[in-house]
Amino acid sequence: MSTKEDFLEQIKASLELHSLVKLTLSKPTDKDSTLHNIFVRPVEIKSERHYSFTYRYKTNDETKNHKVEAAYQEIMMQIEEHFKNATLCTPDEDIALLTSKKGKITVQKSKANRSTATVAHDKIKTKRAQPDANYLTLLGVTDHAGNIIPKMADKYRQINKFLEIMESLIATAQLPKNPKIVDMGSGKGYLTFALYEYMRQKGYEVSVTGIELRKELVDFCNETAKQLSFEGLQFVDQPIEEYENKDIDILIALHACDTATDDALAKGLASDAALIVTAPCCHKQVRQQLKGKAVSSPILKYGIFKERQYEMVTDTIRALILEREGYESKIFEFVSNEHTRKNVMLVGINHHRTKNEQGANDKISAIKSEFGLDYQQLERLIDG
Template identity: 35%
Template sequence: MENLRTLLKEQMNIDFMSAVLSGPRTKDGTAKVKVRPLMKKDTLFFQLEIFRGNQAFHKNLEPEAAAEEVLRFMQEMRQMQMDTRAASYTVLVSKKGKVTIKKKMRKEPVKMVSMSHNRKKQYVLEEGTAVPFLTDLGVMTQEGKVVHARFDKFRQINRFLEFVEDILPELPKDREVTILDFGCGKSYLTFAMYYYLHELKGYDIRIIGLDLKKDVIRHCNELSEKYGYKKLHFLEGNIADYTGVDAVDMVVTLHACDTATDFALAKAVGWNAKVILSVPCCQHELNRQIKNDVLAPVFEYGLIKERMAALITDAIRAQYLEREGYRTQILEFIDMEHTPKNILIRAVKTGKRKDNQEAIESCENALHITPTLGQLLDELRGAE
């Protein structure tokens, strides 16, 4: 770690712009750390924003102390992306603690960042920089200004890209990465993924968007062709029946309705997808099934029963993914355009299966439920 300590002490100065530490080695503890410079009473500090669970904690430290704190956090992380006015750095830490630093010089230094304590939030896709697909989708003007009525969509896209940013250490950089987006709809987030991973991060990626709406698929393909996104394609089709690929690195399923999410998750497990990002929607299945004598007074209220059934659906899904060898988190997203659901299931393949089958069965028996995902995964196991 000494080469990283030297880099931090050299670069954490007035020209430092930002850093993001991601790729936690364990599912408990710190999920991500963001670092930015901060000027207080003419003294340079560095603010560390530390994300644990659904909470964020802040520390303001002087340069030397900040460098040591970042170094300490890098003992827990796999990757850091650091930007200064003159260069960008990618820091990778192997399982054995070997540190690899990749440096890319800028053609010309960028403007000095604002160091105001209350400065405007920094987004993955910045305001003021026109992004073609955001312009065509009505989120930005030609000058890069976010349309006021679409600011929630802009925030949602950036929040989603933060989740993608966190899993970058899981995606290979030495070959083509295949991503499948089930139920892509108008594809705001599909285009955002392609733009971020290919245009900004330089990944060789192929993204396939799948949806049942013929006119939406046609429009998305027209936009993809217009932008020259040669490996972004949209197909009309059903999640349950799709067999167009043999291997997938990452599966995304956003607001796939009811059990369509289960079919997408089962497909992902069958492909041994390294990463799964899923925002479920309209979980009706367990709401029709759920029964429990102790909870009967609570279930008399339809709204309460519906919400509890939705939460239980996603928790059971997460447990099944853990059983299949995924490190799984349930995270808070931003409300989707057509649904108040704001949960995102993020799963990363580790190969370490959780011994939780008995616990899952006890829960299902107590609630008299038979989730589709469990049946689909059991069928997969039977076919192995």
């Protein structure tokens, strides 16, 4: 058996035994080839092991998923015909196939530079956003070797926390096979790209639209989606309140400022969305409405407590409106407040329950009366 054949057999065994952590193909046989590398890693789609292939071209990346046999056939063809070098990473060792300028083939083995085999496998299971995902590189979260850029470590943790939360929420929601997702206030698209990739890996034929006011960010995100061949992902530059499409299954609005959160919630309710996920920000509307009014509660004497109290009042009314419309509402911490104090997530899950108008309205009226409120913006948007 030749050295190359032995190497291919080890790849085949690692695929079948689920011990492949990563495979990298490099050094194209054709110096003019626009395909520079192929990266292979395991992914789980519909509870079944697949292997994700990232084809890194000069100007863009493409991703395809294969089951074990198809993955092996693709790897074998690429090594035989298109690439001189390959590195197989398993929990225990790294095995490199190297081809010299004279065509001599050698195989080098080294102990895996990973703390333990368990860590390698746990990483695959728990990190919803793998560091070597192409969108993370193009968005500036990782370098081309799949290493987290130090200043982006918090963003990477936030992305994985968001996907962990969405995984739990999606499991409780009634979604079609082809869910339509709208991210209102998508910014640079970190979480938008992450959710699109995650949903595809879970077998959904998903369509995602990011809504963002800043045209330069929209142009950047659309160009990035094009490079990644993310055909179901698009970004539009317009205000949230002007978005008219009511065909929404999942609505997301993270840190949409002040009443932009109310605009997004209203759009989700009008669409009868299966899932509404928001992280409210600013809360100016209630605070400004009460500016100058005398308050009897000693708690509201101090500015910092007043600020927090009005945030709670605003989001409680929003949650009650969701319940009034037949949704199950949840409020919980999104990320640790060491990263941002705007860390509350307000979620509505549509179980198509009977609306609880009287009960919710009574509670809303009591809150407004206690704090001297005339209205909360979501009320005005929903009730007219």
